[in-house]
Amino acid sequence: MIPLPDGVAAMARRGPRWADWVAELPSTAERLAAQWRVRPDGDPGCGHCSLVVPVRTADGVQAMLKIGFPEQDSENEHLALRLWGGHGAVKLLSADPRRHALLLERLHPRDLSTVPETQACEVVAGLYRSLHVPASPALRALSSIVARGTAELADLPRGGPIPHRLVEQAATLGRELIADRSVPDRVIHTDLHYSNVLAGDRAPWLAIDPKPLNGDPHYELAPMLWNRWDDIVADVRDGVRRRFWTLVDAAGFDEDRARAWVIVRMVHNAMWAVQDGLGADPGWLTRCVAVAKAVQD
Template identity: 25%
Template structure:
């Protein structure tokens, strides 16, 4: 029987995956509609349309036999599929999108459609406090349940983050920004996890990865999960959730909700900020002045927050 596909993936999806993975993704992009169609047939779902979002996958909307709307997600990287679905199983029932079905042979999963529509529903106010509570809840699930097979924060820091920071710092013409980068890099090799705070980390807490359910509660989606010190997630949210805006307030809220002291979170804030600054400089991104301002603020003084 011929599979009924949605046709070619949207141009935006195609462009983002080629930008992210390079020409090697071309063949997979041609095959992605068939992967989604095969999964839909296997799980007796009806595909309705593409949802043009994300940088590592092709996403479609589907409907189950009982009319429940779902998201179908096909990953380019099988390893990233395995990591994300492993984290979602650990967080099942928590503040994320629940995993409904998964197909290891296809690297495709069916996920809850949060809020009943792509992008979720509207928030109900007190956004900063509610998102902080969701992050804390996710970390609690990660501590209480069996540890999934995921990369460690220590590995990410040592083998990925530090080498790319050094490589970019060496090759880029930093101009007046060199002193800023050198100051930020001074303590990076000394960063260490606190084993008492080890949990499953979301590790990708940008604004677009926080959506809201019908009750207005935040759900943390599209993780790039690691296992390590919870301070890393709090730092990521502090720096990147709304770049340049309310950084001090997020740090204060992070420290209050997590009960991790501000001086334990800020070194990871500096590491993430200098990593982002060099990346934005390399690609000449318009966000470069914003991340530079954030990095400067962490180097100028220790930001104080609620303990």
């Protein structure tokens, strides 16, 4: 029996669906281990929505068994990993989409969290070039998600916690970006940040944990701005702008388009925080507004 780490047990408290999923995890993991002929090879860990187990294959190859919570954001992770074929991303060895399970090459635990931020931004910008392959008909479109979010902005109260000027600006920019087809859609990771890039043997750094969509590559920047927040909280404006410019320059992105997507994405995030009642992190809404302001002040 594969033991569950404490973090997975805590997931059960998120609601009935989570509790059911956690309860089934041990038997799911055992069935997958038998299916792929792997055995545990280290202590299991967990991400925000997944169990990860170091394993060895029947041939002695080190790998990682990942079982994800069944949610729409990550249901097509295996498709993106197949499209990338290990170029810029962790290599997919096998997948069981019905169980939201993946068998992946094993990378090192070191990520970009301790790498100087300018260097980390340059690494991620380099990964963009490998990951932004032509759009796939199997993936959802970013434009449809942004259209829904933009429509929802109209329901925000004028005197709410998000400055109305930002709400109106994001609504306008969202409509303009959806209508503008001058930049071809590509496969985009959508959650590429410091903790989702791990050190590897066949390449210095490789992306993990995509939540893939077809969309404008300029959409990718925002997670690099809102993560590692403690590093820039003393001077948010300069910290966000420094990261923004490093990413734009290293990736060869259009400045205005990248800025517009950051504003749209952060205001949508703030709106969802308002709708969710801020959840367990009341500082998240403040962070969203701060990033949206910093890229344009």
